[in-house]
Amino acid sequence: MAKKKKAAPRKKAARPAKRSVPARRPAVRAKASVPAADGALLGSVERFLYRQAELLDGRRWDDFIELFTADGIYWMPASPEQTTGDGVPSIFYEDRNLMTVRMKRLRHPHAWSQMTAWGTSHLIGNVAIETDDRRTGELVVRSRFHVMEFRHDATRHFAGSYVHHLRRTSDGFRIKLQRVDAVNAQGPYEYVLQAWL
Template identity: 25%
Template sequence: MTNHELRLDCEEFLHHEAELLDDKRLHDWFELLTEDIEYLVPRRVTRERGSERSEFSGKGFLYRDDHGTLSTRVERFDNDYAWAENPPSRTRRFVSNVRASELSNNEADDVAVKSNLLLYRSQGDTADHDLIVGEREDRLRRVDGEFKLAKRTVYLDQTVLATRNLSFFL
């Protein structure tokens, strides 16, 4: 497979994933995850210019989920007590600048994928909306000929999120 074909396959996976999330088909989305999934959104920290420390916290996370916690979150959105999603959010994900590369010494048939994400969310009947922007670093794994998401780290551009909650997946 050429690098171009690999990138197209990864783009197709990411666009399908975005469609499932935007359509609130969370159980179908959950089926795209591996059993050993890591889903991380480290907190961004503003540093002085020239600092050698990372802009992202190694200790503070907005999300730090695994298969079990993601399952719980998906199930929670299905019940009457998902107050953060009442009224339900309307989301649109824009995934762009997809870059993909095979990993060297790759026993698990994993692919490293980077992409940019712009997420728009509105809720209720007001003009208020959220825009969340960042870069995603994913690890996709071929399982039975299909890609599954094995790891996602989202590096948000904002240090402060002007949103009421994070009741959605990035």
């Protein structure tokens, strides 16, 4: 990508007002969305998210992990109020090394609980680019997901929002941070999550 000489002056993001009582779910801050003219960018972001979903449903774990930057993190917070996964309980807080452990386990011939019919279907929608920092090449993308899982004659559903912090690289987008907030993340789990949502 050609280096822009003059970066547009960035507006300082407004700090959210401090609340005395934390909101149960943080409200989505209205942000100036990326101009509609940039439909091509939105299209390429959407294709990237669809591809990630396909990799999960197709159990192509290696390729799934490859979508993350070397320091990329997959994070599923323990509660929607959390603003970082660092040093707090999380359902998932995995870098590529921990993701590799999970992948190797899923593929091990003695991963006993994997020896049953298991499949997932991801649907991604409501994709919106929240910020596009041309200077750093980083994008923040919000979307909604619905995952239906069928495992050993039982069906489960998980649905909620993804926030992808994407970096532009010579190989296309890579994920620096993926935040996963399922609306039912805090309920009791019938069984556990063996793979990423």
